[in-house]
Amino acid sequence: MDFRLGEKSEQLRAEVREFLDEVFTAEMRARCRASGVQHDPEFSAAVRERGWLALGWPKELGGQGRDPLEVLAYTEETRRQDAPIYGLSTTMMVAYVISLMGTEEQKAAFLPKAFAAEIVIALGFTEPENGSDAAAAATKAVRDDDGWRITGSKMFTTNASVADYVFLLARTDPDAPKHRGLTTFLVPVHQPGVEVRAVGTLSGERTNITYYEDVFVGDELRIGEVDGGWRVMTTGLAAEHTASFSGEQDRLLAALVRWAEATTDADGRLKSADPAVRERVGRSRTELEVSKLLLRRSAVLRARRDPSLVGKGSMSKLFSTERLERQARETLELIGPDGLRSTGDPTAVEDGAFEHMVRHAKGTTIYAGTSEIQRNIIAQHTLGLPRSS
Ligand SMILES: Cc1cc2nc3c(=O)[nH]c(=O)nc-3n(C[C@H](O)[C@H](O)[C@H](O)COP(=O)(O)OP(=O)(O)OC[C@H]3O[C@@H](n4cnc5c(N)ncnc54)[C@H](O)[C@@H]3O)c2cc1C
Structure with missing residues (x-):
């Protein structure tokens, strides 16, 4: 049994260290600390340039097909240095879900932008009244012609202040058992009815509470099946508990x-x-x-x-x-x-x-x-x- 990560992983680790020394400057570090935001467009662009946005994705989906221990070496190094990767990782996490469960139109619309680091997607699962039990989500989405009207609030929507979309879990069938009446949407942040309010935390990180007041979202922004949102969300979050x-x-x-x-x-x-x-x-x-x-x-x-x-x-x-x-x-x-x-x-x-x-x-x-x-x-x-x- 070999407990080491292996030569390829150590090679990548050395490259990541060199990259961070060059790109994650003291100035950028200070900027991230001061804003409390776990995302920096300049840093993201540099990661994109290196081709490291989707290290572990299969090559046929546009990734580098690196093995899990290589991905681990990258993660260990970026976290060790406190690099601003959270916005990138939530965006790529949702992009991965779209690549597995989205329509062809959604793949064409969102994947190139995610791979270009042109969009940021925040996660909107937790609500003021429920977090551990995300399936108890009360934010509702009601059918309206060719789309949905969303009303409710999400707590701890980290990076919503710099995001283009919130990947949001909403209740679409109030009468179904709680895990079965949920649907996921990509809600554009910059539109009437969406409000992002800063929430400061003990560590100085900025997160947010986001409010949705009768927000219209076209059906083309629904990810996965109607009432199938729990499966979509858990696919995305599969790595979180580990x-x-x-x-x-x-x-x-x-x-x-x-x-x-x-x-x-x-x-x-x-x-x-x-x-x-x-x-x-x-x-x-x-x-x-x-x-x-x-x-x-x-x-x-x-x-x-x-x-x-x-x-x-x-x-x-x-x-x-x-x-x-x-x-x-x-x-x-x-x-x-x-x-x-x-x-x-x-x-x-x-x-x-x-x-x-x-x-x-x-x-x-x-x-x-x-x-x-x-x-x-x-x-x-x-x-x-x-x-x-
Ligand atoms: C800095 C920060 C950033 C975050 N970013 C995001 C984000 O980007 N998107 C997002 O959706 N969420 C985010 N979260 C939310 C986070 O996932 C929740 O805070 C977490 O899941 C707990 O939910 P809660 O705060 O509602 O606490 P609750 O679920 O209300 O729990 C309160 C207490 O009860 C305990 N408890 C709850 N259920 C049980 C049980 N069954 N058995 C035993 N004990 C239990 C909990 O452990 C906790 O101690 C963030 C949170 C923080 C602090």
Whole structure:
């Protein structure tokens, strides 16, 4: 059994590192931090130029046909550096759904634009009253001639402020069982009746609440079958519950090691020789390794279409985010008051990386399925316990 990613993946990783050094400049990083928006058109254009928008897609669909471990190397590196890839990944995720389930007209209309990084598509599943239970969506779409009238609201529509479309889950049959009366639409953001309002988060990321007031959407923007929206949405989100935050763990550990090698205590001894620091570093390194191995297993299971991915992927998300949260808190305690200064302060240690990660880590345990939901999935799918009520 070989636990390494392999030569092709390491080659790609080296290319991604070089690319990020060149393209993801300090100025761009500062711009993303200041706006809190996880999307940057200049960065997206550079990714497009490298042909990396659809690394793992089959070649016949316009992708590069890279194997899952290569895709993983790309993801690990971009996340480790906090590159603004979220807008790209939601757009390509929806594009993939369209390539599988869209009409020929939809493929012709949207895929070239997605491949040109000309459009941004945000995800509109969560509502103010339901998130984990997305199937309880109350936003409704009602037939109107050759289209639909959509009314409701979506919470946490990240990137809606820079998006062209929201991929929205709406209730089309209020009388059907909740998973069966839903349909997905691509709702153009820039039209009367759509309002995007900023929602600030603990980590400084900007997300949004989006309102839809009797918004007309032509039937040509319906993705998949009427009342078949649950299947469309879950096809798109298949990878979400297996998301891993090992990139963040890696980034935090690297910052801690740099700090420990550059900082001395009152007696002039390097912090890297301090047993408390070494203990934290050793533990973080081990936890990072476990996260990476869990993620590698998920990538292999996904490639094999192995159904055990459902519970095992959740382990990857759960472990990496909960350890990240603890790692961030304990690292900040170790560094002390110096670690509290934020980015932008010229005296901030590691440009505020430590205090930022404490705030950022909390969110990772919520989006892409909360820790409670992941634990439920693990209990149900790996131990055969009944579904949670
Ligand atoms: C920064 C950020 C960005 C996001 N971006 C997007 C986005 O772009 N698009 C989008 O659609 N959504 C997005 N989300 C929403 C995210 O997916 C939801 O917040 C998440 O699914 C939880 O839903 P909720 O907030 O409604 O909490 P709820 O589902 O109301 O849960 C509240 C609490 O109850 C617990 N709980 C719920 N059900 C169960 C159960 N069955 N068993 C045990 N415990 C349970 C939860 O774990 C949680 O602790 C984002 C969220 C954040 C914080």
